[in-house]
Amino acid sequence: MMIYTVLPSPCGPLRIEANDEAITRILFLDKPLAATAPASPLLAQTCDQLNAYFAGELTRFSLPLAPAGTPFQQQVWQALLTIPWGEKRSYRDIAVAIGNPRAVRAVGAANGRNPIPIIIPCHRVIGANGSLIGYAGGLTRKRWLLDHETKV
Structure with missing residues (x-):
């Protein structure tokens, strides 16, 4: 059963x-919505960690994640989780990290399909x-996230 909450x-x-x-999954919403009370302890913990991240008090999330994707996408998303706070990697860096240096475009496609942005830090991947x-x-959100991680 899927449950959700909305976090400003x-x-x-x-x-x-x-x-x-x-x-x-985490979705960026374009229309303002009222916050909702987390419907589970896991959602409450996620909101707490995201709020701490946005406050500059948390640099690494510790949450159970279950992003749906192909084995290749899963491999790319696991590599994204190794990028430290405030650092960036190129698509090629990720392709090399997963042992497939020719898969730069496929890495880009997998990065773009990341269903759990911010927590799986696809915003930290940039062009060569x-x-x-x-x-x-x-891109406005990506710039904000990258700036946030270098300012704190």
């Missing part, structure tokens, strides 16, 4: 979805020349 954030409202055991390239939540 500096990046706009976030819809956080979970099953009984893990976080399954240092440019911001794509972000499912929009």
Whole structure:
């Protein structure tokens, strides 16, 4: 059974979805919505950790995650989890890290399909020349997240 809550954030409202055991999805919402009370201890813990992240008090999440995706996407998302707070990697860096240096475009596609942004830090992946390239939540949000992690 899927449950969810809406959390206001500096990046706009976030819809956080979970099953009984893990976080399954975070969606950036473009329309303001009222916050909802977390329907489970897991959602409450997730909101607490996200609020601490946005306050600059948390640099690594410790939540059970269950993103749905192909084995390749799962491999890419696991590699994203190793990027430290405030650091960036290129798509090529991720391709090399997963042992498939020719898969740069496939890494980009998997990065763009990350269903749990912020917690699985796909915003930390940039172009080889240092440019911001794509972000499912929009480049404004990506820039904000990267700036937030370098200011704190």
